[in-house]
Amino acid sequence: DTGVSQNPRHKITKRGQNVTFRCDPISEHNRLYWYRQTLGQGPEFLTYFQNEAQLEKSRLLSDRFSAERPKGSFSTLEIQRTEQGDSAMYLCASSLEGFVQGQDEQYFGPGTRLTVT
Amino acid sequence: TQLLEQSPQFLSIQEGENLTVYCNSSSVFSSLQWYRQEPGEGPVLLVTVVTGGEVKKLKRLTFQFGDARKDSSLHITAAQPGDTGLYLCAGARGGSNYKLTFGKGTLLTVNP
Numbered sequence: 001d002t003g004v005s006q007n008p009r010h011k012i013t014k015r016g017q018n019v020t021f022r023c024d025p026i027s028e029h030n031r032l033y034w035y036r037q038t039l040g041q042g043p044e045f046l047t048y049f050q051n052e053a054q055l056e057k058s059r060l061l062s063d064r065f066s067a068e069r070p071k072g073s074f075s076t077l078e079i080q081r082t083e084q085g086d087s088a089m090y091l092c093a094s095s096l097e098g099f100v101q102g103q104d105e106q107y108f109g110p111g112t113r114l115t116v117t
Numbered sequence: 118t119q120l121l122e123q124s125p126q127f128l129s130i131q132e133g134e135n136l137t138v139y140c141n142s143s144s145v146f147s148s149l150q151w152y153r154q155e156p157g158e159g160p161v162l163l164v165t166v167v168t169g170g171e172v173k174k175l176k177r178l179t180f181q182f183g184d185a186r187k188d189s190s191l192h193i194t195a196a197q198p199g200d201t202g203l204y205l206c207a208g209a210r211g212g213s214n215y216k217l218t219f220g221k222g223t224l225l226t227v228n229p
Contacts, residue, residue: 004159031215042121042205042219043160056216091159095215104209105150106217108159 002026004109006092012115013082020078021112025094032075033106034067035091036060043091049075050097082116089113120144121208123220131228133195138223140206141188147209149189150217151180154203196227 005024013019025032030051035043046065047057051072061067064082069075079086089111095104122141130136140149148167152160164173166182166189173180177200179192189206203224207217 006159033216035217040221042207042221043217044219045216048215050215093159104215105162105165106207107162108152111157111159113157 004092004094004107006090006109006112008112009110010113010115012117015084015116016081018078018080019082019114020076021090021092021114023075023077023092023094023109025074025092026096026107029094029096029107030072031095031097031104032069033093033095034075034077035093035108037089037091037111038087046077079114082114084116087114087116120218121206121220123204123206123223125223126221127224127226129226129228130196132197134227135192135194136196136225137190137192138204138225139188139190140220142208143187144208144210145186147186149182149186149209150207151189151191152205152207154205154222160205193225196225198227198229201225201227 007022032049034046037043045058046061047067048055049069052069064080067077091108091111093106093108095106124139150165151163154160164180169184169186171182177194181190203222205219205222207219
């Protein structure tokens, strides 16, 4: 079990540029989540996939953000026309759909730290 | 409005002391998870509690889920410097059971 991996670990970009992050979940996990964490805050939910289907997007996910999980395995999160307010830690988590609703255990990757200058 | 309130926000203690941190909400959760996060890293899952009144122990850590499934506590016995980190609680609610709502965390520092 290699855990959830995320690449890159750090990204510095200039305002207005596009960035893309990758998440590789734990291999047998069918659910994948993206969260964003800013300094002094807990992670905030952005979006969720069950297999390849994106089932929910938070209002935090503006139209500049897009996420995909094309084959139900890895996922990408793209931010277009980055703004300074996008600077944050972007976390990916995965889980195996539980027998009982609400009892999935989510395992997080190390995150991608984005800095927009 | 923060759905999950964690207290205290900061805690600095000496090695060997005991401590309790709290996670409170006015909402009912179908499950609650505790994570520990170190700077620059993702949260690491410590425990999941699902039954009201449930108590789980993980070595020197004791987790309790409130009877009404609205609150939880984490007690650490004989804290060690390696316990230093940000402790986050996160709840999954019945209607949207797949996403977690996090508190802001308790930043614990254990001094040698």
